[in-house]
Amino acid sequence: MNELLANGPGLGAWLSLAGLLFCIGTYGLLTRKNLVAVLCSLELMANAVNINLVAFSRFHGDELGQVFALFSIALTVAEVAVGLAIIILVYRQRQGIEIHELTDLRG
Amino acid sequence: MNLPLLSIIVFAPLVAALVLVFVPSSARSTTRIVAVASAIVSLIGSLIVAVGFQPGGGYQFREKYPIIESIGINLELGVDGWGVSLLLLTSIIMFAGSFATWTLKERDKEFYILLLALVCGVYGVFVSLDLFVFFLFYEIAVLPMYLLIGVWGSTKKVAEAGPFRFLFRILDIGGKEYAAMKLTLMLLAGSAFILAGILAMYDAAGLRSFSIEALEAASYPRGMQMWAFPALWLGFGTLAGVFPFHTWSPDGHASAPTAVSMLHAGVLMKLGAFGVMRVGMVMLPEGAQAWAVVVGIVAVINVVWGAMAAMRQTDLKYIIAYSSVSHMGVVMLGAATLTIEGWNGAIYQMFAHGLMTALFFALVGLIYERAHDREIGNMGGFAKAMPAIAVFFTIAGLSSLGMPGLAGFVAELMVFLGAWKGPMAWWALAGIFGAWVTAVYVLRASRAIFWGQGPPERYTDLSDPKGPEWVALVVLTACLILFGLVPGLILVDIDQTTTQYLQLALDAARSGGAR
């Protein structure tokens, strides 16, 4: 327990957390009907990956991972911005953001 | 002076097409002048190449520019005796063809752009010394056809019958879009086979090079040749109208506008046959020998089948289109003999048939434009109103049926000479019979259109060719006669190349692939 307090959680723990987050995000992505919720799930998955990057960086002593994580966060922000914009447009056109309604690409 | 002649010939049409993009659509005469100018540049270039070509000197007028060196792709150009004659053929037909559609009214700028792109591809195939570039040019030549037929083509009602009657509605059989789609899909399916064959050769040679010369010198395992050759034969053969994959040809040619039919039947089908011989037979000799009997028998079917089918057609364009199927069968028959006479004849037949069928389609276009009708049963007595067209039509027909003094005879004679010496002597008999049936349908058509009382009163616009249209007819006819009387002009070059290739191929086949 002291070790845990002194060094913080080990790599395995961080990776488990990231895996858990990723799974939750995936579950949300596949099951939520609201587009905003889908976007949130997507964010969870992205951040799970970020955790991975930072964790590896910390335990391998390579700063590059953190740089990537920052990049990724920045990109995610952009993605969210675009995603929300799309959602707003969809709402304006359809008066709803139910993802099940959006099947125009059906073959 | 070291002009990159081949590049000029190949890319002049492309440059002209780019120039045309910036020419306003309303400047109709400028459009034509640009197109004709590029045709003239290529024609002069081809003539210089043909005159300067030294028989027996291997590839000449070589150029090489790297594209992707790491996997051995270069824009490598050069001509052999076969290439020279087909280059000349292409430039003559393009020259004539750009005059033959002078009166086109609808979207003529776009038409000429596509036509020029197509002809660039054709030139490229005949002079490429790099298999990858060869294939690239091949596709460039094939694809514009889709738009050329789909946009500028004509529609023809086909009676619904037969076991597949239910498809007529579904596929809109007879429509120009249908014809364009069928042609493109069938040719692209063929291309897939070609690509497989080419990649197999690249892989089996293990040289990390697409250079035709390098791949020619390599040896390929027998097992690979046994499947790669038929793949190339069927792939290229589709474009050459090999039975039963010829059915795009009648509909495609019948729907296409005049200049497109001229180029397509006159030159593009030759790309297919050229590919079978140049890539298939020369480079995979063992496969070629093993499959020669099949290739020959199918070619014989082509000759007789096409001729017989042409006999019962009543639509002028279909008659000529089926005659192309039959005559391309003669080319493939010559190729399948694997004899010098047969190969010389095959290449010469490509040349002769190109000129002849281009002339035919030009004439059919003129007749159609004036009569607004393609049913020969409705016509009659046209010679009164269009005597010159009647004369040209007769000359084209005579070349088609193998009248001595015209180019077609030289080619057919040599193919038949080779056929008797080839794997099965009776091929010659079938070929000769096909030539007789040709006489039957050509003279029948000519009589129905031009002879007799008439013309019927509802044909009010009949007249002889005007202005630029004369150029196309006179040039093609003069070439038919010239190359019929003096075949040596190109036959010497062709023969040298044939001798060299056939020797290589036979040696390789004899020594079991190891060179």
Add this chain to the structure above:
Amino acid sequence: MNATALAVLVYPLLSFLLLGLVWPLRQNGRLAGWISTLAAVASFLGSLRLLWKVLEGEGVGSATIPWLVADGKVIAELGIHVDGISASMLVVVTLVAACVQAYSLGYLADEPKADLGRYFTWHSLFIVAMGGLVLAPNLLQLFLAWELVGLCSYLLIGFYWRKPSAGRAAVKAFWVTKFADMGLLLGLIVLYATTGSFEWSTPVPAAWAVVVPALLFVGVMGKSAQVPLHIWLPDAMEGPTPVSALLHAATMVAAGVFLIVRAYPLFEAAPPLLLAMTWIGAVTALVAAVTAVVQDDIKKVLAYSTCSQLGFMIAALGSGQLMGGYFHLTTHAFFKALLFLGAGAAIHATHSNSIHQMGGLWRSTRFSAVLFIVGAAALAGIPGLAGFFSKDLILEELLHAGQYGPLAMLLLSAGLTAFYMTRVVAIAFFGPASEGAAHAHESPPSMLLPMTVLMVPAVLAGLAGPLFAGLWNQPYHFALTPVGGLATLAALSGIGLGVLRYGTRSWASPLPEGPRRFILSAPIDSFWLAAWQRGLQPVARGIGWVDRYVVDGLMNAVGWLFLLAGEKVRALQTGRAQDYVLGVLMGVLAVVAYGLVGAA
């Protein structure tokens, strides 16, 4: 290069090019006619000179230029080959051609100018082609020229192209001769494959020694109108009469006989074929003679008579005697051309082809009637005239060869020949006066002069026997042998019979009604027609249908199957984003699973 021989070809060639390329010249029909006729006359003078030189032993030999190559070697040559045969044949061809062209100036004077110009253009081309045939140094060139004369025949038969029957006849002539030419071409191919050249002097290996000449002979049967491939010749009479005289009587149809004479070294090596030739020739002679008896169209009589006489020639060649066949070819060319021109004069005067419409022409066109009768007498074999000598020689030769069957048939044919010619003369010139003859008037001098010129050799050519004997270095003395006597007897009795039957100016039928009907129904024609209508055409229709609806249908069906497959597969594309994500997830899991399995 033999300049004299070349000149013979160059004059008509220049005329052809001039008329062919210079549009206005051709449009002016009469001028074109004069140019072409002058070229033909020049050509005739040139060939006379050539014959003279050859008789003096000068300029014999050949000169060639390479034409086709294969494997770096010349495999075919074109050129000229001058010897006694080609020189004498050239004289015949150019003389008849010149006469016929001059005659055409008068005969076709009323035709449209453009048509007339075209007519003389083709005539010039014909002389070039026929000259090229006669001077051919090898079989390939002979074949090239052979096809070209066939083309001229097609074009000239179709001179009245507005007339449907003329168009049909032209096409039929081309199809039938081209059908036979398949044999000739195949023969050439086998010759090349077995000997490596197109020479007629290279012996063919024994295995093919019969096949090659037999194939060549098939072509001969077409061109020289032997039964059963003679069906085009009577129809070819749709062409203008001068064309019938030149192409379909005197020269082009004789090309087959000429080919055999030329390529005799090949034929000689095939005794079974020679025997067959004798019989085919004899059968043709008899069948055609019988058919000629019942014809009422004066040109048809002459056409069948041509068939019959060609049968004589072929039979002679089959019996191994070249001289008789070739001699008869020459004399026949003269008197048959004269007969056709005479018939043309009668047609010109009465505007009808039927001999019954010509009755009593003797009174109005006495001069041309005399010329016609001289020709008829020469054909019938009246002693002293050209036909007598050559026919006699053929019969002698057959007797010599011991071919008694064909000999008897030919004797019978000779009698029939005399009979039908007498019938024509009796009805057309001395028969009951007809409507047509009442308004008839004598032909213009432009027609009578060439006929008079032709009459000279038609009468005298028989005396040229020794000259022809010289060509083959064999002795020739004319002597009236029993066979000759028999032939004369046959001819005289034929004439007598004719005079008995028609001299009383009755309209008697030449044969009982049944056989007459049967012959007029043209059974051999019907056979070919049936083969065409019930054989080739249905097959072509079937193939066309199968191609359109089955082969193409299969292609369409393949395309349609892809469409169908697409219909099924498109269900996977729900359009719902989450389904796609699920797919991605599955894919990732699959890759991971694969990696785990691979690692293990």
